[in-house]
Every structure is written in C-alpha cells, then in structure tokens.
Amino acid sequence: MESFTDLLLGFSVALRWENLLYALVGSILGTLIGVLPGIGPVAGTALLIPLTFDMPAVGAIIMLTSLFYGTAYGGTITSVLLNVPGEAASAVTAIDGHQMAKKGRAGAALAIAAIGSFVGGTVATIALVFAAGSLARLALNFGPVEFAALTVLGLSLLMGLAGKSLVKGLMMGLFGLLLALVGLDPVQGLPRFTFGHLELLDGLSFVAVVMGLFGLSEIMLLIENRLRPVVAHAMSSMMLSRQDVRDSTAPILRGSVIGTALGLVPGMTGSVSSLLSYVVERKSSKHPERFGTGAIEGVAGPETANNAHANGALIPLFTLGIPASPTVAVLMGAFLMKGLVPGPLLFTEQPELVWGVIASFYVGNIILLILNLPLIGIWVRVLLIPQAILIAIILALLVVGAYTINNSVFDIYVMLIFGVIGYLLRKLDYPIAPIILALVLGPLMERSLRQSLELSQGSAQIFLQSPIALTFLIAAALVLLSPTFRPLLTRWQRRRA
Numbered sequence: 390m391e392s393f394t395d396l397l398l399g400f401s402v403a404l405r406w407e408n409l410l411y412a413l414v415g416s417i418l419g420t421l422i423g424v425l426p427g428i429g430p431v432a433g434t435a436l437l438i439p440l441t442f443d444m445p446a447v448g449a450i451i452m453l454t455s456l457f458y459g460t461a462y463g464g465t466i467t468s469v470l471l472n473v474p475g476e477a478a479s480a481v482t483a484i485d486g487h488q489m490a491k492k493g494r495a496g497a498a499l500a501i502a503a504i505g506s507f508v509g510g511t512v513a514t515i516a517l518v519f520a521a522g523s524l525a526r527l528a529l530n531f532g533p534v535e536f537a538a539l540t541v542l543g544l545s546l547l548m549g550l551a552g553k554s555l556v557k558g559l560m561m562g563l564f565g566l567l568l569a570l571v572g573l574d575p576v577q578g579l580p581r582f583t584f585g586h587l588e589l590l591d592g593l594s595f596v597a598v599v600m601g602l603f604g605l606s607e608i609m610l611l612i613e614n615r616l617r618p619v620v621a622h623a624m625s626s627m628m629l630s631r632q633d634v635r636d637s638t639a640p641i642l643r644g645s646v647i648g649t650a651l652g653l654v655p656g657m658t659g660s661v662s663s664l665l666s667y668v669v670e671r672k673s674s675k676h677p678e679r680f681g682t683g684a685i686e687g688v689a690g691p692e693t694a695n696n697a698h699a700n701g702a703l704i705p706l707f708t709l710g711i712p713a714s715p716t717v718a719v720l721m722g723a724f725l726m727k728g729l730v731p732g733p734l735l736f737t738e739q740p741e742l743v744w745g746v747i748a749s750f751y752v753g754n755i756i757l758l759i760l761n762l763p764l765i766g767i768w769v770r771v772l773l774i775p776q777a778i779l780i781a782i783i784l785a786l787l788v789v790g791a792y793t794i795n796n797s798v799f800d801i802y803v804m805l806i807f808g809v810i811g812y813l814l815r816k817l818d819y820p821i822a823p824i825i826l827a828l829v830l831g832p833l834m835e836r837s838l839r840q841s842l843e844l845s846q847g848s849a850q851i852f853l854q855s856p857i858a859l860t861f862l863i864a865a866a867l868v869l870l871s872p873t874f875r876p877l878l879t880r881w882q883r884r885r886a
Contacts (some may be wrong), residue, residue, distance in 0.1 A: 402745030416456025423463020432604030485687030569831025605808025652701025
C-alpha cells in the first residue's frame with residue numbers, strides 16, 4: 390500500500406506538463422539514436438547530458454531515462470525494415486523480423502515489437518515499484534563496509550561477464566579504476582596523476598571519456614567498414630491477426646520475466662536478454678524450424694526482453710546506487726553531476742524526484758507506443774541519408790558535446806584520445822564496458838574503502854566481521870573464479886554421464 394501511495398506522488402510529478410514534454414523529447418531522441426548506427430545508447434545518453442545542465446533535476450533525469458529505453462525500440466525499426474540493427478540488442482530481432490518484412494509482414498513485426506516493448510517495460514517498472522521500498526530499506530542498513538563490498542561485487546560481475554575473456558575484463562576494469570584516480574585525493578586533497586594540468590584537478594571528464602570510447606570509436610569502425618547501401622522494405626498493414634496474438638502472448642510474458650531478471654545483474658546487456666529469450670522461444674516451440682524464416686515469436690520475445698531489461702537495469706541504480714550496465718552508469722554520472730547520489734537515501738531525501746522519475750517510466754512507455762508506429766516512415770528516411778553526411782553530423786555533435794561540458798578544448802582532446810583507445814580496444818576484442826563502470830564506481834568504492842579502514846584503524850578484518858559484506862565478497866570471488874571451476878564441472882558431468 391505504501392508503494393502505491395508513493396507511486397501516486399510520482400504521477401503527480403511526472404504528469405506535469407513540463408515533465409511530459411521532457412519525456413516526449415527523450416523518447417523521440419532515444420528512438421532516433423537507436424535508429425542511427427554509430428552513436429548507440431551509451432554515447433547518445435552522454436551526448437545529451439550537456440543539454441541538461443540548466444534543467445531542473447527531475448526533468449533532466451526524466452529526459453535521459455526516456456532516451457535510454459527509447460533507444461531499445463529505435464533499433465528495432467532498422468532491424469526489421471533494413472536488416473541493419475541500430476544497436477546491439479536489436480540484432481536478434483533482425484533474424485525473424487527482417488524475414489517477415491521480406492514476406493510483406495513488416496507492419497505486423499513492428500506492431501508486435503511495439504506492443505511487446507510496452508508490456509516488457511511496464512512489467513519491469515511494476516517490479517521496480519514493488520522492489521524499491523524493500524530494497525531501499527535494506528540498503529539503509531549498509532555502512533561504508535557493506536557499500537565497499539557491494540561495489541566490489543558490482544565491478545566483479547561486470548568484469549567477469551563482459552566479453553569472452555575474464556583476463557581482458559579484469560584488465561579493462563583495472564584500467565577504469567586507474568582513470569578514476571586522476572584528480573584530487575578525496576581525503577588529503579592533494580593532486581594525483583594530473584601531470585601539471587589544471588584541467589585534471591576535477592578528474593577526467595566522464596562524458597568526454599564515454600563519447601570517445603563508445604561514440605568516436607564506433608564512427609571510426611564505420612568509416613573503416615563501410616556499410617552496404619540499405620534497401621528498405623515497404624511497410625504493410627500493422628493489423629495483427631488472432632493467430633499472431635495467440636502466438637505472441639506467451640513469448641511476451643516470458644520475455645518480460647527474462648528481461649527484468651537479467652536487468653538486475655550488473656554486466657548483463659540487453660543483447661543477452663534478447664538472445665536468451667530467442668533461445669527459450671525456439672526450444673519451447675512446437676515448430677522450431679519456423680525460426681529464422683519469419684516466426685513472429687522470434688520478434689515478440691526478444692523485443693519484450695530487450696525493453697524489460699532496459700527498465701529492469703534501473704532497479705539496482707535506484708535502490709542500491711549500483712549501475713548494472715554502461716548506459717545506466719552514464720545515467721548515474723548524470724545524477725552525480727546534479728548533486729544527487731542514487732541509492733536508498735535518495736528515497737528519503739528526494740522522494741518527489743525518485744518517484745516522479747519512476748512514474749515517468751509508465752508515461753514514457755505509453756509515449757513510445759503511441760508515437761513510434763506513425764513515425765516509422767520518418768525514421769527510415771533518416772537512415773537513408775548518405776552515410777558520409779550522417780557521420781559528419783555525428784562527429785560534429787560529439788565535438789560540441791565534449792566542449793560544452795566545461796567549455797574546454799581540453800575535453801575535446803580527451804574525447805579524441807579515448808576515441809583512438811576505444812577503437813584499438815575494439816579491434817583487439819577488449820570489452821569497454823568495465824572501463825565505464827569502474828570509472829563511475831571507482832571514487833565511490835575508494836571513499837567507502839578508506840572510511841572502512843579508518844573505522845578499523847587499518848585492519849581489513851572489518852570486512853570479515855560484517856555478514857553482508859562477507860557475503861558480497863564471497864559472491865565476487867565466485868564470479869571471478871568461475872572460469873576456473875567451469876572445466877572441472879564439465880569433466881565431472883562427463884564422468885557421471
């Protein structure tokens with residue numbers, strides 16, 4: 390009952406005309422970013438942070454979160470009509486969605502994707518409403534010891550699950566932690582790793598680093614590997630038959646559960662939820678041979694899971710202050726730039742802001758459902774603009790965005806340097822996501838770690854004396870050691886067989 394009362398408070402904030410406008414703008418821009426290859430949700434969200442500097446905190450967060458889950462649907466349009474996923478999580482949708490378009494059923498594919506996205510996002514938001522109060526009350530019992538262990542677990546999950554190699558994930562996580570050390574020491578106030586540059590006293594610009602690693606590096610890869618000319622399939626009727634509805638109901642429900650559950654796990658991306666949903670639907674189908682040839686279940690399940698994941702990934706951020714994905718880490722950076730620290734204290738100190746943003750998720754999903762279907766033709770025409778022009782526009786936006794953070798040319802250089810670093814890391818198959826999460830969590834982990842050691846007068850035994858902290862650290866160790874246990878478990882299963 391308390392959650393329902395809090396949600397009503399949130400709707401009183403989210404339904405104000407200015408916040409509705411922010412949600413509308415965020416949804417439209419998110420869809421556009423999802424459609425365009427070369428930006429992606431991480432760089433796209435970072436790119437718009439400078440626009441929110443003079444906005445009220447509630448409106449800024451509402452716009453950025455609307456953009457976040459708007460990208461999840463934008464990539465679907467190009468996946469179905471052009472077989473060009475606008476973002477990684479939409480690649481699975483292209484398998485059957487594009488085949489449906491070839492058969493003249495593009496409208497049905499996009500309609501079920503929109504419905505599934507709406508249901509998945511709504512289910513995940515309901516889960517957030519009911520989980521928020523309990524998790525926030527639990528997290529209020531966390532001291533610096535428990536929070537330090539929680540940040541270690543979050544980093545371990547992302548480093549252990551990102552990419553194919555645990556070693557590469559660990560290397561990138563440590564690299565991100567080193568970047569987080571640049572600036573003033575939080576305790577002594579002395580500069581470190583600034584190399585005499587006054588611009589580095591506040592640390593590396595988070596937005597510039599993100600736009601370089603994700604945005605500029607992606608542009609460089611696009612220039613290197615020019616995409617073939619795209620051919621859009623004609624739109625058809627968006628009316629769904631009764632058989633379409635029957636075939637899609639169960640996949641949408643299963644996709645909602647899969648996406649919401651995996652969204653809670655740091656390191657899991659929307660593409661993992663989409664792929665798992667596709668595998669589940671194929672294995673549970675009575676006619677698995679239809680998949681890959683235009684099965685509507687192959688669109689309904691993954692698209693639902695993708696959007697449910699986007700909303701579900703916000704649960705750890707709001708309740709525990711832990712970002713579960715690179716895009717959510719950028720959102721957390723926006724919170725911090727507004728002087729807000731996501732986590733349980735935010736529910737007591739800024740209840741209108743928290744519940745207003747949560748209520749806006751319902752509003753944003755409705756806006757996406759109403760807007761996107763009529764605007765599909767416009768999005769396709771945008772993508773048919775010559776790629777050279779799109780790349781020039783995106784590059785200009787990246788440079789302007791990097792400069793406007795601090796009105797500093799130095800941040801442009803930071804973006805360019807990290808663009809080259811990101812390009813090289815992608816070519817060498819190193820995961821970039823751990824860098825971003827470590828860059829966000831690094832200062833928080835350092836602060837809580839040093840506070841814990843001050844409480845214990847330098848003794849690390851304080852982490853063993855707290856049952857919650859000890860549980861988090863054991864879980865982190867199991868995640869990092871899982872690649873060692875996996876071959877042993879495989880051999881044991883073979884012997885038993």
